[in-house]
Amino acid sequence: MTDNTITPDDARARLKDLVEDIDFTMLTTQDAAGNLVSRPMSTREMDENGDIWxxxxxxxxxxxxxxxxxxxxxxxxxxxxxxxxSVAGTAALVHDRAKMEQLYSPSLDIWFEDGLDTPDIALLRVRPTTSEFWEPKHGKIVMAAAMLKALVTKETPDDTMRNEKVVG
Incomplete structure (x- = not known):
């Protein structure tokens, strides 16, 4: 259910907070046979344009x-x-040294032995076309109490989750 008190700008800001706070995502691509393939990736940033790096x-x-x-x-x-x-978007490989310097941290040395001088290092930019997020409307404890009440009363729980869609 949509919480009508949130503006589109607030939804975009909340999306950015969630993406950067949760950090790890499953990136899903399509292989040559047309199969969907997912693997974990660590988010470096969601920039002011909404691009995820x-x-x-x-x-x-x-x-x-x-x-x-x-x-x-x-x-x-x-x-x-x-x-x-959940984010649907378009991906592009980027070889921008200045952007790499901005986003790189020593924790990445595990995968890139020579740091930014690793020969095959690149950035993947995902430009969202549609995003959606879900989170407790009134906090986790209130949501848990509502779920418990629903179990006892056998009634459908109140609208405890906020669900927002962000286009672009």
């Missing part, structure tokens, strides 16, 4: 798949906080 090797399967079929999906889940995000 990741580091990867431009020699990786996900890079090849994103170049062959740019339509991708991102799925974020924080099951403990009951917060979820």
């Amino acid at each position: 990741f580091f990867l090797s431009d020699e990786s399967r996900q890079a090849d798949e994103a170049q062959a079929e740019s339509e991708v999906g991102l799925s974020y889940a924080d099951h403990k906080g009951m917060r979820f995000v």
